Amino acid sequence: MAIEDETTGPRLLAVMWSMSGVSLVFMTLRYVFKHQSGKGFRVDDWLLSISWLCLVLYATFLTVAYRYGMGHHLSTLSHHNMVEAHRFLAVSYFFGTIGKPLSKTSFAVTLLRLISERWQKGVIVGIIVTTNVFLWISAVFVFTSCTPVQRIFDPKLPGKCLDTKAILHYNQFSAGEIVLCAVNR
Numbered sequence: 001m002a003i004e005d006e007t008t009g010p011r012l013l014a015v016m017w018s019m020s021g022v023s024l025v026f027m028t029l030r031y032v033f034k035h036q037s038g039k040g041f042r043v044d045d046w047l048l049s050i051s052w053l054c055l056v057l058y059a060t061f062l063t064v065a066y067r068y069g070m071g072h073h074l075s076t077l078s079h080h081n082m083v084e085a086h087r088f089l090a091v092s093y094f095f096g097t098i099g100k101p102l103s104k105t106s107f108a109v110t111l112l113r114l115i116s117e118r119w120q121k122g123v124i125v126g127i128i129v130t131t132n133v134f135l136w137i138s139a140v141f142v143f144t145s146c147t148p149v150q151r152i153f154d155p156k157l158p159g160k161c162l163d164t165k166a167i168l169h170y171n172q173f174s175a176g177e178i179v180l181c182a183v184n185r
Helices: 009-036 044-065 081-115 120-144 163-183
Strands: none
Touching: 009 044, 044 081, 044 120, 081 120
């Protein structure tokens, strides 16, 4: 297969939009059952809804990035399209990253209502705080890792960036923290 023909974009978009659709079905069922049982919309429901909106924004910006060549080999993209694809990928990553702690916080808030032991509530609150802190820092890195900000999308521009290995290691660390917290639940 020639490099020009290689693309992973359609598969990625199919997965992202399928995940968005399936999660909408389950979320809608949750809200319908809660309404039928006389339970109102609570904080955990709002957090879940906002996290789903972040997932849709993530998929939307990935779709726009695909229109600029995301998923194609970099050697086949014009400089303009590469810059635009990186710009929309960064925005999509931001929404994908902030959606994660919101969805986890939604579940944790639900757990807080169900448990009565004080120490368990303390552990869950600790997990909420650490997960949010680590992932929000990862999200902020998207737009603060270079000066000027435009250099994040266009490496040909003059400026300075944080060490990409350091950012990668931090993101791996924060992902490991999420896994550790999930295992401890």
